[in-house]
Amino acid sequence: MRRLAQQRNSGFTMIEMMVAMAVLVILVGALYTCFVSVVNTAEIARSTTEAMRIQRYLREHFINHLSAIHAQVRGEYALIGEDESGAYGPADSLTFVTSLPTSGARSLPGIVKQVEYLIDDPSFSEESGFQTFGADETEEKPSVTLFITERPLVLGEDGDEEFFEADEEAEGLWQREIPIRSLNFEYYDGTAEDWVEDWNSDELGFLPWAIKVSINLAKTEEQLRVDLADGVGTEEEPDVGFTIVLPTGAGVISPDFIDPNHRRQTETVDGGSNIFEDES
Amino acid sequence: MSVRPYREKERRGGFTLVEVLAAVAILGSALFILLSTHHGALRLFEAMNASVVESQLLERAVGEAEFGVLIGELTGSGEFEGRFAGYTWSYQGAPLGGTEETPIPFYQVEVTLRNPDGEDQTLSFYVFHISSNEVIEGGV
Numbered sequence: 284m285r286r287l288a289q290q291r292n293s294g295f296t297m298i299e300m301m302v303a304m305a306v307l308v309i310l311v312g313a314l315y316t317c318f319v320s321v322v323n324t325a326e327i328a329r330s331t332t333e334a335m336r337i338q339r340y341l342r343e344h345f346i347n348h349l350s351a352i353h354a355q356v357r358g359e360y361a362l363i364g365e366d367e368s369g370a371y372g373p374a375d376s377l378t379f380v381t382s383l384p385t386s387g388a389r390s391l392p393g394i395v396k397q398v399e400y401l402i403d404d405p406s407f408s409e410e411s412g413f414q415t416f417g418a419d420e421t422e423e424k425p426s427v428t429l430f431i432t433e434r435p436l437v438l439g440e441d442g443d444e445e446f447f448e449a450d451e452e453a454e455g456l457w458q459r460e461i462p463i464r465s466l467n468f469e470y471y472d473g474t475a476e477d478w479v480e481d482w483n484s485d486e487l488g489f490l491p492w493a494i495k496v497s498i499n500l501a502k503t504e505e506q507l508r509v510d511l512a513d514g515v516g517t518e519e520e521p522d523v524g525f526t527i528v529l530p531t532g533a534g535v536i537s538p539d540f541i542d543p544n545h546r547r548q549t550e551t552v553d554g555g556s557n558i559f560e561d562e563s
Numbered sequence: 564m565s566v567r568p569y570r571e572k573e574r575r576g577g578f579t580l581v582e583v584l585a586a587v588a589i590l591g592s593a594l595f596i597l598l599s600t601h602h603g604a605l606r607l608f609e610a611m612n613a614s615v616v617e618s619q620l621l622e623r624a625v626g627e628a629e630f631g632v633l634i635g636e637l638t639g640s641g642e643f644e645g646r647f648a649g650y651t652w653s654y655q656g657a658p659l660g661g662t663e664e665t666p667i668p669f670y671q672v673e674v675t676l677r678n679p680d681g682e683d684q685t686l687s688f689y690v691f692h693i694s695s696n697e698v699i700e701g702g703v
Contacts (some may be wrong), residue, residue, distance in 0.1 A: 315595065317601055329610055335615060342622075371657070476634070493630045520645025522617075524624035535635050 308406075324513065334500055337461060338523045344431065345496050346527055348398050354490055354531045360436070361395060361485035364468050364494075367402070369427055372465030374402035378521040380436065380548075399432040402466055426462050426501055433457040462501035467521075469495040490532030515526035613678070616647070621676045621684055624652035628674045632656045632690050637670070649679030657691070 295303070326359070352362065362379040378399040404427045434456060470482040470491035484490050500522045578586075584692035620643060631639040631654060654674045661667035669691050678682045 310590075310594075314597075317597065321601060321604075324605060324608060338619065353648060354630050471630070471634075492633060510646070515646045520643060520647055522646075526630045528626075528629045528633050 328509070330506075334522070337500060338498075341461065341523055342499060342525060344465065346525070348381045348383055349379075349494055349527045350501075350530060351381045351383045352531055353382045353395050353528060354484075356380050357472045357485050362482060362490055363485070364470060364482040365469075366480040369402060369404040369465060371427060373428065373467035373497075374404050375466055375468045376401045377468050395436050397434040397436055399430070399434070401430045401432065402463075403428045403430055423539045427464060429461045429466060431459045431461065457519075464499040464501055465497075465521075466499075467497040469497075471495070490529055493526055493528045494532045496524065498523040617650075617676060617678060617684055620647060620650050620652070621674065621686055624674045624676050625686060625688065626656065627652065628654035628656070628672050629690055632672055651677045653677075655670050658690075 360380045362377075364375060364377040366376050367376060376399070378397060378401075380395055381399050382395050384396075466483075469478045469480060471477075471493040472479050473489075473492040478495065479491075482491055498521055623643075624641075627641065628639065631637075637656040637658075638649065638654065642651040643649075652674065654672055656670040656672040659667070659669045659671055661669070671687065671691065672690050673685060673687045676686075678684070
């Protein structure tokens with residue numbers, strides 16, 4: 284009798300083991316699901332934060348630099364926006380001169396800079412001259428890069444309207460690369476009362492009243508699949524989109540770059556004469 | 564020779580019902596705390612995401628409002644599409660100061676963003692603009 288009881292206590296029965304294993308498996312399964320979910324959430328939060336950081340940076344860069352645009356320049360330093368298309372949509376470029384100090388290096392007196400937004404699209408074939416598209420929407424494609432270049436300029440020595448590019452080695456050429464999908468600029472023509480796709484203030488003689496910027500950020504294949512599943516077209520609504528009213532361009536229809544400040548100067552200081560009169 | 568010691572020995576070999584219940588209760592409460600914390604973190608993340616999206620859309624609406632005032636439209640509205648479907652915006656501008664003969668192009672603009680739940684977010688700001696009716700004729 285005693286011996287029998289000892290034998291029973293020496294181990295678990297098959298049923299006990301199976302129940303214990305089943306409970307263990309359920310617990311581990313629940314914990315593992317929870318853990319995977321936490322890791323996924325953390326990854327989504329990280330990429331969202333990164334996207335937010337890029338959005339904020341681009342927004343501030345565009346708004347600050349376009350608001351401080353230097354209107355009284357012609358030729359290659361005028362506001363020139365070109366309408367181009369890339370593999371994922373618009374890949375516009377824009378260049379202008381602004382009076383904001385160069386990023387990173389605080390203001391040097393009398394120095395303005397030329398800002399350039401240029402898209403580098405590796406899927407654009409130089410030889411054939413056309414875009415190479417993937418057959419499938421979710422197919423792996425080379426990324427598109429937005430190059431933001433800030434080129435310091437100094438005024439010519441004889442005080443004329445000419446700008447000279449500062450010595451790149453001495454002054455530093457500031458450049459930043461941001462992976463994006465598409466970039467579109469639209470310009471509001473105050474005289475035609477309409478939005479146009481490109482602008483050349485050297486030819487037109489005046490600045491747009493406002494500029495509309497639409498950016499689609501670079502996305503991973505996973506994010507694209509999610510967007511596709513949600514029925515969100517990548518071109519429909521930009522990730523980053525805003526309208527900037529140009530303080531020096533708004534309300535101006537003259538071909539002489541007259542902005543409100545110069546009008547004030549014309550009426551009060553120069554007694555009716557225009558500061559650009561000598562040129563015309 | 565009694566039966567009692569033998570019985571006690573047999574009872575010691577397994578857990579009682581109370582012991583098992585206590586263990587399950589502890590495990591259950593621990594799991595509940597873990598899952599509710601996780602759920603709370605998820606909700607917090609979603610709320611933060613939504614508020615960031617709202618503030619970005621509000622800033623976009625401000626740009627639209629500023630442009631609207633520039634071209635002489637003192638009221639306007641619109642809606643966002645695609646991933647931001649359900650969000651709508653509207654603005655109202657009121658001229659401040661000046662007389663009818665010599666108006667000052669200074670406006671108070673109030674922008675409202677309505678999220679899909681019908682909650683409003685409002686931002687008020689001032690704009691100084693020479694509107695399209697009063698464009699500057701340059702060139703002299």
